[in-house]
Amino acid sequence: MRNKNTGASSRLLPVLVATIVGLFFTPSGFLHGEAAGGQSDVGVELGRIKARIARLEKEILQQQEKLAEVQAGAKEEPATPGAKSPAVFSTASWAKDERGPAAAVAGEVDKLLSFVVKIDGAGLAKEMERLMVEGDKGHAALQGFLHALDKDAQLGSRLIGKYDLAFALMHLAMLQEEGLARMAHAYFAATRVANRTLIRSHLYNFLPVFLEFHRGRFPDLEKDMKAEIFQLVRSGDKRVRTLLTAATWLDYYPAIEVLEERLEAARDFQSHSALILHLESRDDKDAVRVLRRFVIKNMHIRGGAVSQALVALARMSEPAAEAVFKELTWTKDAVAYSKAVRAQFSVPRNDGYTPEARRYLNSQVKFGDKKSFIIRLRTSNPAILAELRKTIDQISSEEVRQYLLK
Secondary structure: OOOHHHHHHHHHHHHHHHHHHHHHHOOOOHHHHOHHHOHHHHHHHHHHHHHHHHHHHHHHHHHHHHHHHHHOOOOOOOOOOOOOOOOOOOOHHHOOOOOOOHHHHHHHHHHHHHHHHHOOHHHHHHHHHHHHHHOHHHHHHHHHHHHHHHOOHHHHOHHHHOHHHHHHHHHHHHHOHHHHHHHHHHHHHHOOOOOOOHHHHHHHHHHHHHHHHOOOOOHHHHHHHHHHHHHHHHOOOOOHHHHHHHHHHOOOOOOHHHHHHHHHHOOOHHHHHHHHHHHHHHOOHHHHHHHHHHHHHHOOOOHHHHHHHHHHHHHOOOHHHHHHHHHHOOOOOHHHHHHHHHHHOOOOOOHHHHHHHHHHHOOOOOHHHHHHHHHHHHHHOHHHHHHHHHOHHHOOOHHHHHHHOO
């Protein structure tokens, strides 16, 4: 079972809950900002949001039930005949540059930019929603707006850097999923060559979560995003953490050969770290094989990355990962042995591992490493620590015994 199955779903729930809470408890939220337009407008808007929240709460409850089944080890039941699937909304026909003649939408683009300049989240969300409903002409203006923000990094950064704007756009995403999917797909298609744009970086952080929640609803957008992730990872794009984080949210795992090549070629800790985290979430025999090879080859070269890889192996449920620790904890290489044992006990273990912990404390490893090991046991394996204290006479070093009893 891949770690992501529980990880992404559990991370998605607080994101959605925080979004819902933010809609009502924003100190200068967009609901308050619309009060100037009349009390009736506020009432209508509030009604729409309440209805949307009710639907989201129902979907969140369904996600929680699925998560509980996974955590309990329940096998996924086969789909029953007649079971409802999410209503598919195709965006393929709009996967092109929808900007149109610049002159035709210049006024609308300027209006949208003015809301960003004023940090008017309420006005921006309301105007973008109007344009989404308007159809082709409105979407042409929205594309012009996104491309204009790409040309002004300072202005574009406000979309997520300014609280009012960020929450207003989240509000828009809740009410206009189809419009947002169309807008995003068109923008992605238009910037496929020049793919290092500011707005793209924002969308890479948001869209995978959006698509995860609306799984199966926007298959065209999801398919194109996965294809682009694969192409960029394979070509050696340096934004490996962003790309692989997005891939994990989408439950997408690029070919293992590509990941192995990237891990082999990486020369900095950030790249190593991103690749190791993704392999951990993959949690299969291929991932274990790649991580083992990396650990063995770099044991005395890349200390931090090797330690992270060992901890990743310790967290994995794939049985092959345990075989790696059996190999490394009986090696004659003292450095490899020490690192492997500390990683192995960085996650909760049953009391059957107590003899292994005792063997480590009686080994020739430096006292400083043993102290670090005991400190880690206090938080990750208190039951094993308690058992070691009960059998303190089996610890050979007086110094270690004293520290163990602290």
